Amino acid sequence: MKVGVPNSFCYAGMENFFIRVIPEVLEDSQIIFSGKTTKEMVEYGLKNSCDELCIPAKIFIGHVEYLIRKKNVDVLFIPRLVSILPGTYSCPKIIGIPDVVKANYFGIEFVIPEINLRNNRKIKLINTQLYNFLTPKIADTKNILVLAHSYVIFDEFLNKGVLETLKNAGYNPIYPTCYYLDSYYIFSDLPKELFWSSARDIYYYFEWTVNNTQVDGVVYLMTFGCGIDSILQELIMRRCNKMGLPYLCLTVDEHCADVGIQTRIEAYLDMIEWRSSRDEKNYLPAHG
Amino acid sequence: MKEEFFLGIDIGSVSTNVVLIDINGEVIESMYFRTQGKPIEILQKSLCTLYEKYGDSLKIKGVGTTGSGRHLASLVVGADIVKNEITAHAKAAIFFVPDVRTVIEIGGQDSKIILIKDKIVIDFAMNTICAAGTGSFLDRQAERLNIPIENFGPIAINSKNPVRIAGRCAVFAESDMIHKQQLGHPCEDILFGLCLALARNYLTNLAKGKKLESPILFQGGVAANIAMKKAFEQLLGVQIIVPKYYNVMGAIGIALLAKESTKGLITKFKGFENLHKCRFETKGFECHDCSNFCEIVCFYSNGNLVARWGDKCQKYSSNRNHHIENSKNL
Numbered sequence: 001m002k003v004g005v006p007n008s009f010c011y012a013g014m015e016n017f018f019i020r021v022i023p024e025v026l027e028d029s030q031i032i033f034s035g036k037t038t039k040e041m042v043e044y045g046l047k048n049s050c051d052e053l054c055i056p057a058k059i060f061i062g063h064v065e066y067l068i069r070k071k072n073v074d075v076l077f078i079p080r081l082v083s084i085l086p087g088t089y090s091c092p093k094i095i096g097i098p099d100v101v102k103a104n105y106f107g108i109e110f111v112i113p114e115i116n117l118r119n120n121r122k123i124k125l126i127n128t129q130l131y132n133f134l135t136p137k138i139a140d141t142k143n144i145l146v147l148a149h150s151y152v153i154f155d156e157f158l159n160k161g162v163l164e165t166l167k168n169a170g171y172n173p174i175y176p177t178c179y180y181l182d183s184y185y186i187f188s189d190l191p192k193e194l195f196w197s198s199a200r201d202i203y204y205y206f207e208w209t210v211n212n213t214q215v216d217g218v219v220y221l222m223t224f225g226c227g228i229d230s231i232l233q234e235l236i237m238r239r240c241n242k243m244g245l246p247y248l249c250l251t252v253d254e255h256c257a258d259v260g261i262q263t264r265i266e267a268y269l270d271m272i273e274w275r276s277s278r279d280e281k282n283y284l285p286a287h288g
Numbered sequence: 289m290k291e292e293f294f295l296g297i298d299i300g301s302v303s304t305n306v307v308l309i310d311i312n313g314e315v316i317e318s319m320y321f322r323t324q325g326k327p328i329e330i331l332q333k334s335l336c337t338l339y340e341k342y343g344d345s346l347k348i349k350g351v352g353t354t355g356s357g358r359h360l361a362s363l364v365v366g367a368d369i370v371k372n373e374i375t376a377h378a379k380a381a382i383f384f385v386p387d388v389r390t391v392i393e394i395g396g397q398d399s400k401i402i403l404i405k406d407k408i409v410i411d412f413a414m415n416t417i418c419a420a421g422t423g424s425f426l427d428r429q430a431e432r433l434n435i436p437i438e439n440f441g442p443i444a445i446n447s448k449n450p451v452r453i454a455g456r457c458a459v460f461a462e463s464d465m466i467h468k469q470q471l472g473h474p475c476e477d478i479l480f481g482l483c484l485a486l487a488r489n490y491l492t493n494l495a496k497g498k499k500l501e502s503p504i505l506f507q508g509g510v511a512a513n514i515a516m517k518k519a520f521e522q523l524l525g526v527q528i529i530v531p532k533y534y535n536v537m538g539a540i541g542i543a544l545l546a547k548e549s550t551k552g553l554i555t556k557f558k559g560f561e562n563l564h565k566c567r568f569e570t571k572g573f574e575c576h577d578c579s580n581f582c583e584i585v586c587f588y589s590n591g592n593l594v595a596r597w598g599d600k601c602q603k604y605s606s607n608r609n610h611h612i613e614n615s616k617n618l
Binding site: 038039040041156237246247251259260263264266267268270271274275278 | 356371372373374375406408409410411412414416497578579580581582600
């Protein structure tokens with residue numbers, strides 16, 4: 001039995017988890033991952049999803065379509081990630097995505113187990129077992145903090161080569177890796193904890209890095225149509241302005257040309273270099 | 289003329305600008321052409337014009353390219369520096385007005401805001417996908433009303449009672465304009481209403497949350513429109529400076545950057561002679577080696593393949609990267 005696993009969106013980085021879990025649930029199964037996002041998948045996704053969805057969710061639907069059309073899978077394994085961190089919820093689009101897919105495809109079997117840790121305060125480490133991402137190495141200088149959901153950071157189509165560009169320019173990009181952050185929570189000085197787990201992930205990592213490491217600048221990769229990003233971006237922008245950190249917000253969507261992104265990144269790095277050639281602490285942004 | 293000169297080339301979506309500056313940064317020659325979708329031809333033509341005018345006495349010590357066609361232009365002329373247009377515009381603005389705090393730049397298809405403090409860029413923003421409020425849109429509307437774009441500003445500035453037009457979206461702005469014109473509003477009121485709408489759109493989209501300090505510089509092709517200047521002044525309540533070379537500021541900036549970067553180095557400029565003779569060609573194809581279907585562009589000079597780009601996997605483009613790395617190392 002061929003079991004298809006679309007490993008994009010919130011399921012990116014969960015490969016080890018799937019390899020561990022699926023044989024326990026489904027006997028005689030052969031796991032097929034959809035792999036890296038390609039232009040073909042993006043086109044499938046755009047064609048088959050409604051326009052209110054965010055870009056990562058649309059691309060996820062592209063991955064599903066690819067598995068069904070090109071890989072002829074018998075079963076789709078899409079867990080419902082209601083809550084993957086005690087005390088929080090996942091984004092509603094993440095919770096609902098199995099249903100979106102199920103309502104669209106017939107003649108194929110779905111296995112949708114539920115993962116809900118909302119009230120389970122005992123299990124703390126399950127998150128690190130869900131996701132396996134390579135954590136970035138923090139260098140002594142020239143760190144650029146790239147903030148985005150993990151499924152954007154690790155998707156070469158969605159990140160538009162921003163990480164590569166930063167590396168080629170001699171900077172060290174660092175970024176949050178999913179739900180690894182229990183120990184960072186104490187650093188937050190927000191009056192109220194953030195509700196969504198991915199928002200916590202990003203915000204606490206931001207707080208921790210700017211307070212504990214040498215960060216030259218912050219780049220926020222916002223995905224088009226993401227509700228969490230729209231709030232978090234503003235929050236982080238205000239913090240950056242207060243601290244005088246160079247900040248850049250890039251919105252990524254289904255555009256395949258990356259020239260606009262490249263121009264902004266280049267100008268941004270020029271700005272950082274220009275500033276660091278002087279004593280930057282005295283040159284706070286004019287607004288804020 | 290046996291002095292040393294620096295060349296700045298700005299290839300944008302709508303215009304191609306070439307500027308010649310001397311060692312002190314004085315502008316010797318500035319040229320403004322419409323790109324008309326043929327950047328290479330226009331660039332060759334403009335450089336030939338320059339050569340015919342000054343001949344062999346023109347000693348180029350450095351060349352820089354900027355604008356959306358900067359990589360292409362750098363391959364054609366052999367540039368010493370390839371920089372983005374934001375840095376170039378900021379450079380030129382600081383050169384002409386050292387205490388400048390804000391730069392409003394509106395070009396053919398994009399608009400930018402650059403905030404500067406103590407001669408350093410501290411923040412910038414560029415318009416996203418929407419082109420409402422840029423030169424192309426003004427061009428189109430002028431054409432629709434059958435008004436030459438040069439007369440747009442002088443007509444609009446006479447307006448006593450500008451109409452309210454929604455400037456959030458170019459398409460809706462147009463339907464709003466048509467509605468106002470069918471109600472019988474005079475032309476100048478509609479035109480100035482449009483200018484106000486575009487300035488409002490610019491301020492809400494780009495300047496969102498940023499504090500615009502004086503002195504404010506207004507540059508780019510749209511700065512030619514005096515009504516746009518007036519609209520910004522009305523909305524911001526301060527004087528706005530339009531520099532003398534407003535339409536070629538990007539090219540001046542990159543020429544200044546070329547001057548700085550080639551200090552003590554030999555230029556990579558291919559020379560006017562060679563340029564004149566060279567035949568440049570681009571061919572494109574879609575690669576089907578994987579499901580990304582990248583569109584590859586091949587660049588030929590006199591029939592020889594010089595560079596290729598557009599691929600995600602770098603299979604074809606290693607050649608081109610090599611070239612750009614070289615120019616960066618300078």
